[in-house]
Amino acid sequence: MLTGMQIAVIGGDARQLEIIRKLTELDARLSLIGFEQLDHAFTGAVKEKLDEVDFLNMDALILPVPGTNLEGHVETIFSNEKVILTAEMLLKTPEHCTIYSGISNAYLNGITKEANRPLVQLFERDDVAIYNSIPTVEGTIMMAIQHTDFTIHGSNITVLGLGRVGMSVARTFHALGAKIKVGARKTEHLARITEMGLTPFHLNEIEQQVKDTDILINTIPLLIVTASVISKMPAHTLIIDLASKPGGTDFRYAEKRGIKALLAPGLPGIVAPKTAGQILANVLAQLLQDNLSKRKGKIK
Ligand code: NAP
Numbered sequence: 663m664l665t666g667m668q669i670a671v672i673g674g675d676a677r678q679l680e681i682i683r684k685l686t687e688l689d690a691r692l693s694l695i696g697f698e699q700l701d702h703a704f705t706g707a708v709k710e711k712l713d714e715v716d717f718l719n720m721d722a723l724i725l726p727v728p729g730t731n732l733e734g735h736v737e738t739i740f741s742n743e744k745v746i747l748t749a750e751m752l753l754k755t756p757e758h759c760t761i762y763s764g765i766s767n768a769y770l771n772g773i774t775k776e777a778n779r780p781l782v783q784l785f786e787r788d789d790v791a792i793y794n795s796i797p798t799v800e801g802t803i804m805m806a807i808q809h810t811d812f813t814i815h816g817s818n819i820t821v822l823g824l825g826r827v828g829m830s831v832a833r834t835f836h837a838l839g840a841k842i843k844v845g846a847r848k849t850e851h852l853a854r855i856t857e858m859g860l861t862p863f864h865l866n867e868i869e870q871q872v873k874d875t876d877i878l879i880n881t882i883p884l885l886i887v888t889a890s891v892i893s894k895m896p897a898h899t900l901i902i903d904l905a906s907k908p909g910g911t912d913f914r915y916a917e918k919r920g921i922k923a924l925l926a927p928g929l930p931g932i933v934a935p936k937t938a939g940q941i942l943a944n945v946l947a948q949l950l951q952d953n954l955s956k957r958k959g960k961i962k
Contacts, residue, residue: 664690664950667721672696672712673736673745674726677931680939681724682707684947693720696738696745712745717754722950723747727764727785727931727942734769752777758957762946782949784942788826793941794930795830801929802831802902803838806877809900809922815839818874822865823881824851827904831879832860843871869894877902880910887923889915902926 664685671682673696682704685692692707693715694700700709725747730736736745752761752773761774764785774781784790806814819840821832828844836842836859843861845868846852855862863871865886872878872895880887883905889912892901901916901923903909909925916923930938 664688664947664954667691667950667954668693668719669722669724669950670695670715670717670720671707671724672726672747673738673741675737675739675931676935677939677942678724678726680936681943681946684940684943685950688947688951690950696736696741696743698741698743700740711743712751715751717751717759718756720755720759722759722953723752723755723761724946725761725763725770729763729766729770729783732767732769734773747773749773749776752779755779758953760953762949764942784945787945790941790945791826792830793945794938795827797930797934797937798827798904799830799834801926801933802879802904803834804933805902805924805926806835806900809902809924810877812876813839814877817841817876818843820845820872820875820878821881822868822879822886822910823905824855825881828881829854831881831904833858835879836860840877843875845871872899875899879903880905882910884910885912887911887916892916892919892921892923895921897921900924904929 667690669690670693671678686704686706694707694709695712697709726737730747734746734748736747738745760780760782762782766783815838817840819835819842821828821844824844824846832842832844843863844855845863845865847865852862868891872891875895877900880903887910892915899921901911903911903925907927911923913923
């Protein structure tokens, strides 16, 4: 239980509602900033404006997945209020106050460092990335179906990268009956791909390996699907690029060659916002609980 904890949830989208639901169920007291247009009321949560917040008593601040933008602006889907988080606000919080966001940037790193408050980036955690790979794969399947006129079953699919997303993508498309090749650079990844019953190749060989690809799914956040690679693909290949913006594909060249290439960021929040919110809510609840227990001296 989070009884006695005071937490500010600042801005965000539908995913934040799951976090609010979970934390109020656990008996935390919440200040909701940037939610005045939300019809739903949660027992134990009070909607406030940023200038009304009592930062002195905050044990944690929860930001939306993107954190802030480079000017400190926090995205608020449920409000027209302009919410800007500053180092001055953080300096008012108690020293133990922890800031949680999905990802960070130079601005958010800068103000948390200036105020000397811990910043936790949830998307850097393996558990969050692995859970998130589930809705990401479902979104990828949706895109593959929407943008092709052939079945996934029996098609040649090339997956680039065997990280948290790549492994889930390869395994799930394989289970749907596709013929899967996976490109990686580490020998242990090539071994794992073999163990999974898939066809491994080293990324050095990518140009030869894409010659029969129906769908290429990239998870490597680096320009890897270059013009030269695209030039070797059949004209009907669909490229789905899951890597974080700007992706790993030469989209200009793909368009020039008439190959459909789609950058598909943020799939969990698009195809399954409730699940994506629950993933964050469950991990956050555990982290807040651990923090509270530590402060109460239960964990040495
Ligand atoms: P990850 O576990 O870190 O995996 C990244 C993969 O890229 C690994 O296989 C890694 O191989 C490879 N890689 C990185 N740098 C490389 C390089 N220079 N050369 C060759 N391979 C390289 O990351 P993840 O959690 O799977 O996420 C993958 C990407 O998808 C990220 O950009 C993430 O932001 C994005 N993502 C997108 C969505 C969406 O909705 N589209 C959802 C979740 C995540 P090594 O181990 O050899 O480095």
